[in-house]
Amino acid sequence: MDRPIRVLVAKPGLDGHDRGAKVIARALRDAGMEVIYTGLRQTPEQIVSAAIQEDVDCVAMSILSGAHNTLLPKVVELLKAENAEDILVIGGGVIPDDDIPFLKEKGIAEVFTPGTPTSVTIDFIKANVKRK
Amino acid sequence: MFQKEKLDKIKESFKAYDEKVAETIKKRPERKEVFESGSGAVVNRLYTPADIEDFDYETDLGMPGSYPYTRGVQPTMYRGRFWTMRMYAGFATAEESNKRYKYLIEQGSMGLSVAFDLPTQIGYDSDHPLAEGEVGKVGVAIDSLADMEILFDGIPLDKVSTSMTINAPASVLLAMYIAVAEKQGVTPDKLRGTIQNDILKEYIARGTYIFPTEASMRLITNIFEYCSKEVPQWNTISISGYHIREAGSTAAQEVGFTLADGIAYVEAAIKAGLDVDTFAPRLSFFFNAHNDILEEVAKYRAARRLWARIMKERFGAKKPKSMALKFHTQTGGSTLTAQQPENNIVRVAIQTLAAVLGGTQSLHTNSKDEALALPTEDSVRVALRTQQIVAYESGVADTVDPLAGSYYIEAKTKEIEEEAMKYIKKIDELGGAPKAIDMGYIQQEIMDAAYNYQRDIETGKRIIVGMNKFKIEEEPPKGLLKVDPSVGELQKKKIQELKAKRDNEQVKEKLEALRGACQGDENLMPYILDAVRAYATLGEICGVMREVFGEYQQSVQL
Numbered sequence: 001m002d003r004p005i006r007v008l009v010a011k012p013g014l015d016g017h018d019r020g021a022k023v024i025a026r027a028l029r030d031a032g033m034e035v036i037y038t039g040l041r042q043t044p045e046q047i048v049s050a051a052i053q054e055d056v057d058c059v060a061m062s063i064l065s066g067a068h069n070t071l072l073p074k075v076v077e078l079l080k081a082e083n084a085e086d087i088l089v090i091g092g093g094v095i096p097d098d099d100i101p102f103l104k105e106k107g108i109a110e111v112f113t114p115g116t117p118t119s120v121t122i123d124f125i126k127a128n129v130k131r132k
Numbered sequence: 133m134f135q136k137e138k139l140d141k142i143k144e145s146f147k148a149y150d151e152k153v154a155e156t157i158k159k160r161p162e163r164k165e166v167f168e169s170g171s172g173a174v175v176n177r178l179y180t181p182a183d184i185e186d187f188d189y190e191t192d193l194g195m196p197g198s199y200p201y202t203r204g205v206q207p208t209m210y211r212g213r214f215w216t217m218r219m220y221a222g223f224a225t226a227e228e229s230n231k232r233y234k235y236l237i238e239q240g241s242m243g244l245s246v247a248f249d250l251p252t253q254i255g256y257d258s259d260h261p262l263a264e265g266e267v268g269k270v271g272v273a274i275d276s277l278a279d280m281e282i283l284f285d286g287i288p289l290d291k292v293s294t295s296m297t298i299n300a301p302a303s304v305l306l307a308m309y310i311a312v313a314e315k316q317g318v319t320p321d322k323l324r325g326t327i328q329n330d331i332l333k334e335y336i337a338r339g340t341y342i343f344p345t346e347a348s349m350r351l352i353t354n355i356f357e358y359c360s361k362e363v364p365q366w367n368t369i370s371i372s373g374y375h376i377r378e379a380g381s382t383a384a385q386e387v388g389f390t391l392a393d394g395i396a397y398v399e400a401a402i403k404a405g406l407d408v409d410t411f412a413p414r415l416s417f418f419f420n421a422h423n424d425i426l427e428e429v430a431k432y433r434a435a436r437r438l439w440a441r442i443m444k445e446r447f448g449a450k451k452p453k454s455m456a457l458k459f460h461t462q463t464g465g466s467t468l469t470a471q472q473p474e475n476n477i478v479r480v481a482i483q484t485l486a487a488v489l490g491g492t493q494s495l496h497t498n499s500k501d502e503a504l505a506l507p508t509e510d511s512v513r514v515a516l517r518t519q520q521i522v523a524y525e526s527g528v529a530d531t532v533d534p535l536a537g538s539y540y541i542e543a544k545t546k547e548i549e550e551e552a553m554k555y556i557k558k559i560d561e562l563g564g565a566p567k568a569i570d571m572g573y574i575q576q577e578i579m580d581a582a583y584n585y586q587r588d589i590e591t592g593k594r595i596i597v598g599m600n601k602f603k604i605e606e607e608p609p610k611g612l613l614k615v616d617p618s619v620g621e622l623q624k625k626k627i628q629e630l631k632a633k634r635d636n637e638q639v640k641e642k643l644e645a646l647r648g649a650c651q652g653d654e655n656l657m658p659y660i661l662d663a664v665r666a667y668a669t670l671g672e673i674c675g676v677m678r679e680v681f682g683e684y685q686q687s688v689q690l
Contacts, residue, residue, distance in 0.1 A: 014250035014266050016339015019379045019466070022579055023586050025690050039688040040339045041254075043262065065250055066506075066615065070265025094470075096505050097608035114470040114503050115599045117590045 003034075005129055006056040010038040010047045012075065015065035020093060024060065027118035028125070044074040051079065051087055057129040058088040060121070068095050073106035080107075086130045092116070133189055134181050143182050153177065170424025171382035172584065173547070179539035187542055192437070196532045198452070200440040202433050202545070203533040204491040205456040210529035214242075215487075216494035217519045218295055220462065222247035222272035223506050224619045226282035229272040233287060235509060239516055243325070244287070245295040245496055247271030248305070253340040255301045255674025258623030268619035270506070271297070275627050276669045280308040281315065290318045294325035295370070295460065295494075300342035302329040303351050304673050307661040310363065326367035326416055326460070329355060332393040333372045335569045335684065337379035337578065342674060345566045347681035351656065352397060353404040356411040358657035367416040369397060370460060373435075377420035378466045380582020383431045384548045386420060388555030389565075389574055391439055395556070396565040398447055408447050412454030416493075421483035422464045428483070429535055430544035432459070432490030438549050442556075461487035462496040468503040472598035473609055476500040477514060484522045489535055495519055505612040572689050579690070627669065634667040642666045643676050650680040 009025040011018055018040060029035045036054050038047060051059050059079075061072060072091050079087055091103060092112035100111045109128055112121050167175040176183070194200060197207030206212060219241050222229045233244050248271040251263035257275045258267045267273050274280055284294075289312065298305045306327050310320050331348040334341040341348070352369065359368045373381075373390035381389065394415065401411050419435065421428055439457040443449040463483035468476045477500050487495050497515040499507030507515070523529055535541045555577075562568040569575070588594035595601045642663040649659045663673050 014254055014256075014262060014340070015270075016334070016341075017378070018339060019582050022690060023380075023582055026579075026583050027586070029690065035690065037688055037690055039686050041262070065266055066269035067265035069617075094503065094505070096612055098612070115596075117600075118586065119590060 004032055005058065005125060006034045006036070006054065007058045007060055007125065008036050008038065008047070008051045008054060008056040010042050010050070010059060010061045011040050012042055012044060012047060012061050012063055012071040013065050013067045014041055015063060015067070016040050017064050018062070020064075021062035024062065024092065024118055024121060028060075028122060031122045033122075033125070044071055044078055047075050048078040048082060048084070052082055052084055056087060058090065058125050060125075061089070061091045063091065063093045063095070066094075068093070069099055069102060072103055072108050076107035088125065088129050090121070090124065092121070133187050134185060139182060139185055142180050146178070146180055146182060149178070169383070169427040170422050171384070171427060172581070172588075173382070173384070173427070179543050181539060183539055183543040184546065187546075192542070192546075193536060199444070199455060201436045201456050203536055205436070205458055205493070209491060209532040210488070210523075211532070214523045214529060215492050216243045216293065217241055217516060217523075218243040218245045218460070218494045218496050219512055219516055220245040220247050220297065220496045221512065222249075223270075223613070224268040224272065224615050225622060226272055226274065226279040230283055230285055230287070232509070233283075236512070236516070237287070237292070239513060240520065241516060243293040243295060243494065245297065246283070247297055249273045250340065252305075252670060253298060253300065255304075255342050255670060255678070257627055257669050257671030258620060259627050260671055264620070267623050268615050273619065273623050274305065274308070274670065275623060276630055276667050277308050277311050277664050278626070278630055278667060280305075280312050284309075284312050284316075288318070289313045289316055290322040295328075296325070297328050299328050299331050299334050299338075299340055300348065301670060301674050302327045303355055303657060303660050304664065304670055306355065306363075306366075307657065307664040310661060311664050320363045321365065323363055324365045326370050327355070328372060328418070329369040330372045330393065330418075332396060332565050332569060333375050333390070335686075336389065336393075336574050337375040339686075341684045341686075343677065343681040344684045345570065347677070348684075349396075349400045349566070350404075353401045353406070354655045354657055356401050356414070357404070357406055357655055359414065360406070360410045366414065367458075368411065368414045370416050370418040371397065372418040374418050374420045374462055376578060377422065377464065379578050380466075380585055381578045382581050383422070383424075383427050384551035385555060385577060385581060387431055387435045387438065387548055388552035389559075389578075390417065390419070391435065391442065391552060392556050392559040392565045392568070394439065395442065395446070398443075399564065402447070408443075408449050409451045409454050412443060412447075412449055413451060417457055417459040419459050419461050419492075420464050421461050421487045421490075422467055423479055423482055425482060425486040425489065426535075426540060427544060427548075428486035429490045430541055431548050432487075432492065433533075433541070433545045434548035434552060435459070436491070437545070438552055458493045460494040460496070461490075461492040463487070463498045465498055465502060468498060468500070469596060469599045470503040472604065472606065473500045473504065475598050476503070477518065480515060481518050481522070484518055485526070485528065488522055488528055491533060501609065501612060504609060506615070508611060508613045570687065572687050576689065630667060630669070638666045639663070639668045639672070643668055643672060646673065647676050647680060650677055
């Protein structure tokens, strides 16, 4: 039998607003996924190392500080460097629409902006993870 | 307040009304089976004197400006002068933020409210590796006194009051403010304003902590003591429920957890040997304003009454000013939607009314575009105008505490006070707020409330106009504020120049003196001020304290 989908929920950068991250973490868990939450102030390096160590299928990052264009692509790059590009990377938070094409180009599979129901995120993960 | 016979009669007619309603509902059901307030408390169909039968005007309300301050902290409230319209602003560099402040003052803003970027809030210079991508983003980058001088250039510090949203490194930023004033020829006793300086809510809800609990509490009580002597008009802390509410708490939790934090600060200061009446008059609070006007008004009134009772009965405060809860309000950022952002103007207007009807001392109104980015100059102006319209056109500021005596408002005030008191008792049992935080109790309670709220939105039980009902197809919004990514490089260059120019020997000396003081138990403020004057950077000063005190480790739980 397949093991449940494993997701790393992470807060990159210095932003401390973690309501969204915690709500999504709990919603994913209630949807039957295994969730690891990193806590605050994670560098891209820490996030990637946790993702590999925990053998996750998806990294979900929440960011409200405006540093998304710097930090999210860096996580994708570092995952590639670790040959872990099969891990699905998604982002959420206060991210202007204008920045979304850039983030997708850099390998962020989807960006969920404020007001997205958790069910949309859950369905997206289910449909897009590459199960090992 | 009420005669027994009359109350009995009201109860009887209420019973008859209730029976009649039951018949009506059979034919024509109400919109919902259960009606709930903005934070999920059950709202009754009708409130009557029977809901406040023990209500006693003298003990529950009194007059405005006197104990228990339910009706407000000043006798005439806004008939004397309006609340301070204080717009929270700061982005990119000190130069750019200085321009925004001058614009806001020109537009009628009465006080400044400084937003710092995250590296500044966490005590890192702009050239620290962890600051990458964050410099100047959510506020202004301040690395040293040199930046602070630019930030307040041309703004006379004896004329404005300044609120600074700074917590873990509050002592350093306050020292920089004092030093800028010195250069302007303004003595510290003339300075008016507030530093947020509330570390407990950082551990609970906002996350910009640096040091472990004990060291943080020491820094805070050092500031209380220093300011009571040197900067007597300064509000030394703004005990904040705002972020607790933004993290998802209910209105009653906002009051309960915030006052529990307040109790912890008072206890720490008393333990440090301060007399309660020397520092308590300079404590201030910071609350949120969400959409449910009536619940919010009751919340502010309950907070004032409860704090007055706590200060008098628990801490034996004697001065009236020690018992009066003054507060700043910010409209609720988390209530704004990225969908149909124009609707946010209406939400902010409703929240403004709540804050004013609740008796706030100062108010920051959010801008319509804040669920998308930092506000533009135009959107900030609309937000400020919203306050001005409520002040000058609505009439609600012309009489004191106009909603008092409403059966619902008084019943709700009592209900929130009682529920908040339950949380305070529970936290007392756990050993006080710092312990309850270390155990994760407060965070867990808020997390549960936040999750319930989200569930209610997704099941459609809670309607958010434009988001889960009345949706339209929308074009992406245009003209959002963008912070130039070169700000980081610019700040790095400024730090290099500063370090080349200043007397580095002197900096080293001042930092070593600070280290020594940190290892002992002296008041740290004079040492920090000396280091600041020598142009030591924020990162260098906080770095010394990090080395001595260590760093707080968050306990993560879902």
